[in-house]
Amino acid sequence: MLEEAQGVVAQISGEDIAAAARYLAAGLCMGIGAIGPGIGQGIAAAHALDGIARQPEMEGALFRTMIIGQAVAESTGIYSLVVAIVLLFVV
């Protein structure tokens, strides 16, 4: 049993470990990186809804501003996506 395990371990090369680390890192990067934009976009949407509920006639401008704000808040999430893509496909 031990010998068998030792044999498996011996087969694992440094490249395999690097690949595993890459996949793990990509997953973590995407998962943790998505928290911030998620919260931020939620806050933006909540306040935009507040504003629309208070002044329904301003809906167009509020929606537009909300979309732009969310898109900017999304940047960090996009960066983490890019990093994840780099980790998966490039490195």
Place this chain on the structure above:
Amino acid sequence: MLDHLGEKLIARVSIGDFVVRFDLITIIMSWIVIAILVGLAFYLRRGLRQNIEEKPNRIQAVLDALIDVLQEQLLSNFISTSLARRMFPFISTLFLFVLVSNWLSVIPYLQSPTQNLNVTASLALLVFFTSHLLALRRKGGRRFLKGFIEPYPFMLPINLVSELAKPVSHGFRLFGNIFGGTLLITVVSAMIPLVLPVGLTIFFGLFIGLIQAFVFAVLAVAYINLAVES
């Protein structure tokens, strides 16, 4: 199927020692987008043929609606009407190009040119250079350069980084959204090939495509505004 995920076809043209590599499919797709837009332009142009005195015909109504939407949603964000007037063709074409590119992936066998980083980065850099050239021309060399050491001279590196981060985030945002959507659709289609990919395609292709095209154009306007007025 997923083995080739993230790979793409690259054409390599060598003229003597000079080697040119480009993404053949992306270039073809962007030519398709350009053909669609030029065709649309020729079609809409027919609405302009008739006399002003007459009642607007159907094509003219469509054209009016299109220009109204562009002016209302995008160009009205400019700080001045003269600037909006001057930048109208550029911003409108940017929006329409990105929009049609994003929507192209809905059609089977076609893919969005915007899922290629080269395309989005080049558009973002184009916006970057346009904004700074406009600022340079409007403010003159000294005031333009002075804008980088405000409010204090030691802020120069921070200002430079924040300026350079703009095109990077601008390009990567569009690329990340569209490519991420495509990637997601590919992965989900490999796992669940029925029904679900249709909804995802419509959501990512049409809805996210529209939102991102709008955001791309609005951010271009915002960057130009910032560069020109600050």
Place this chain on the structure above:
Amino acid sequence: MDLTLELGKVIRSINWTFIFTLLNFALLVYLMKRILFKPALAYIDRRREQIASRMEAARKSEATATALVAQREEELKATHEQARRTIDDATARAERIVSAATGDAKKEAERILAAARRRIAQERTQMEADLRRAYAEIAVLGAARVLDREIRIEDHQRLLDTLIDEIDEQALMVKR
């Protein structure tokens, strides 16, 4: 020059696509501007100008119309004024005529009244003259009757009473 195809990775391949996209996009902007946006904007501008000029013309004609209406109103008012004045004149004249007529009538009435009074007075003097003559006759008659009758104190008394009554009656009648 030869063309070969190879596989590349997503991000690592920043290549000539970048430049080609720039060229493509510049071409597209030029084409769109040339084909669509420039004529469309010019067309819209022309239409806006035309609408503005139409509006201006409409405003001008409306102003003219308003002025015309005001003028008409003025004229109408003047006409009304004149009519009123004419009516006033007529009324005044009528009043004058009526008052004149009333004055004439009053004078006539006074004249008639005066004539009547004069006649009454005349008749009265006539009547008084008659009465006086009647008194005399009655006195003569009474005296004759007194002389005729046998004289008795009571008779005399009665006779005289009767006589006085008669005279009184006559006088009353005359007075009436």
